[in-house]
Amino acid sequence: xxxxxxxxxxxxxxxxxxxxxxxxxxxxxxxxxxxxxxxxxxxxxxxxxxxxxxxxxxxxxxxxxxxxxxxxxxxxxxxxxxxxxxxxxxxxxxxxxxxxxxxxxxxxxxxxxxxxxxxxxxxxxxxxxxxxxxxxxxxxxxxxxxxxxxxxxxxxxxxxxxxxxxxxxxxxxxxxxxxxxxxxxxxxxxxxxxxxxxxxxxxxxxxxxxxxxxxxxxxxxxxxxxxxxxxxxxxxxxxxxxxxxxxxxxxxxxxxxxxxxxxxxxxxxxxxxxxxxxxxxxxxxxxxxxxxxxxxxxxxxxxxxxxxxxxxxxxxxxxxxxxxxxxxxxxxxxxxxxxxxxxxxxxxxxxxxxxxxxxxxxxxxxxxxxxxxxxxxxxxxxxxxxxxxxxxxxxxxxxxxxxxxxxxxxxxxxxxxxxxxxxx
Ligand code: HEM
Numbered sequence: 001x002x003x004x005x006x007x008x009x010x011x012x013x014x015x016x017x018x019x020x021x022x023x024x025x026x027x028x029x030x031x032x033x034x035x036x037x038x039x040x041x042x043x044x045x046x047x048x049x050x051x052x053x054x055x056x057x058x059x060x061x062x063x064x065x066x067x068x069x070x071x072x073x074x075x076x077x078x079x080x081x082x083x084x085x086x087x088x089x090x091x092x093x094x095x096x097x098x099x100x101x102x103x104x105x106x107x108x109x110x111x112x113x114x115x116x117x118x119x120x121x122x123x124x125x126x127x128x129x130x131x132x133x134x135x136x137x138x139x140x141x142x143x144x145x146x147x148x149x150x151x152x153x154x155x156x157x158x159x160x161x162x163x164x165x166x167x168x169x170x171x172x173x174x175x176x177x178x179x180x181x182x183x184x185x186x187x188x189x190x191x192x193x194x195x196x197x198x199x200x201x202x203x204x205x206x207x208x209x210x211x212x213x214x215x216x217x218x219x220x221x222x223x224x225x226x227x228x229x230x231x232x233x234x235x236x237x238x239x240x241x242x243x244x245x246x247x248x249x250x251x252x253x254x255x256x257x258x259x260x261x262x263x264x265x266x267x268x269x270x271x272x273x274x275x276x277x278x279x280x281x282x283x284x285x286x287x288x289x290x291x292x293x294x295x296x297x298x299x300x301x302x303x304x305x306x307x308x309x310x311x312x313x314x315x316x317x318x319x320x321x322x323x324x325x326x327x328x329x330x331x332x333x334x335x336x337x338x339x340x341x342x343x344x345x346x347x348x349x350x351x352x353x354x355x356x357x358x359x360x361x362x363x364x365x366x367x368x369x370x371x372x373x374x375x376x377x378x379x380x381x382x383x384x385x386x387x388x389x390x391x392x393x394x395x396x397x398x399x400x401x402x403x404x405x406x407x408x409x410x411x412x413x414x415x416x417x418x419x420x421x422x423x424x
Contacts, residue, residue: 030212037219038234039407041223049249058201067086071187136316150277155278301356325380325385346379356368
């Protein structure tokens with residue numbers, strides 16, 4: 001997909017510069033002339049939305065850091081200072097706090113889109129694995145960010161999660177003390193979490209660069225899962241087509257985001273985090289942010305601590321093996337009738353796990369978590385490998401152009417049929 005740039009610098013200075021650093025040509029080939037499959041739907045705008053959210057989080061985070069102090073005795077009140085005394089501090093904080101949730105919402109849509117359309121299959125395995133690395137880095141960043149306001153949930157969430165490492169045989173306790181920088185979550189923990197919370201987004205930005213490089217090298221997948229064969233017939237140039245569509249989707253997403261910021265800024269947070277951290281008082285329920293809940297449910301579904309920790313990490317690690325666990329030659333769920341149904345069951349199970357993660361770990365909730373956890377793993381380790389062998393996919397169109405024409409012909413029939421009775 002690379003090498004489609006037709007960019008020729010015009011002026012002498014531009015030519016001089018381009019022959020030394022061909023950056024304008026790079027922008028031209030990747031954001032203007034780059035061929036985009038002509039059948040992409042709005043699910044393909046989430047990469048752009050995610051890039052926007054990453055920039056939004058970095059800018060709002062850097063401004064917050066100008067006023068925040070990562071010292072345990074004052075951290076909580078510094079956040080209140082931002083909310084009350086700093087000009088528009090409340091806005092910047094609400095952008096950053098809700099932005100994290102929006103970022104995860106967008107990433108989950110982006111990942112499920114990839115799973116539905118088989119975007120992880122050859123030749124996009126590395127692109128997918130880079131995505132899984134980004135996701136892991138996002139989870140680490142979000143976790144450390146939540147500790148910074150130094151409220152009750154910050155403190156106890158950090159205590160629960162860091163304690164998980166103590167389940168590792170022999171070295172567990174040592175690792176936990178090393179993470180804490182002491183013998184409990186305290187001032188040194190807050191300081192190092194702040195340092196890493198500032199660092200990781202830039203690492204994410206680096207991996208996103210690789211992610212997009214890999215994407216541009218292999219080309220985009222699309223709803224029909226067939227490759228671009230004829231650039232003229234199957235694709236359109238990135239600008240203006242994708243640029244306009246992405247911009248429109250970003251604006252709609254920003255409206256949704258604004259609704260949270262301006263109307264329900266604390267809806268996704270936990271009220272206990274407005275109580276200063278108190279090591280002597282444990283909250284009744286320690287719940288992580290919503291985007292960790294499915295993994296939290298998996299963690300608690302296993303009665304053994306080490307087993308739970310392993311299951312939780314395995315639930316994320318298994319994603320990296322998806323390209324090889326799915327044995328079907330057909331990419332898109334559009335042509336895989338059975339897979340399509342299992343996909344929706346899997347999506348429902350993931351949401352169900354999220355709900356169970358928010359409930360107390362007792363009685364029926366634990367039993368349901370166990371069943372759902374088993375199903376989660378069975379989807380990857382049993383259903384996907386077998387489906388590829390036994391499923392009979394529908395015929396896949398020969399090209400993107402064929403798929404688009406078949407759809408518009410189908411559309412014409414429907415329109416003619418609908419118009420029929422009215423014209424009589
Ligand atoms: C900061 C987070 C991320 C950013 C900024 C980002 C950015 C992008 C962009 C711009 C695209 C192309 C447009 C599109 O397909 O929507 C893309 C494609 C893709 N991303 Fe991401 N991504 C992120 C996270 C992830 C994660 C967590 C995964 C999976 C675990 C992932 C997997 C993919 C795949 C498989 C594609 C190719 C899709 C296709 O062509 O069908 N990405 N990403």
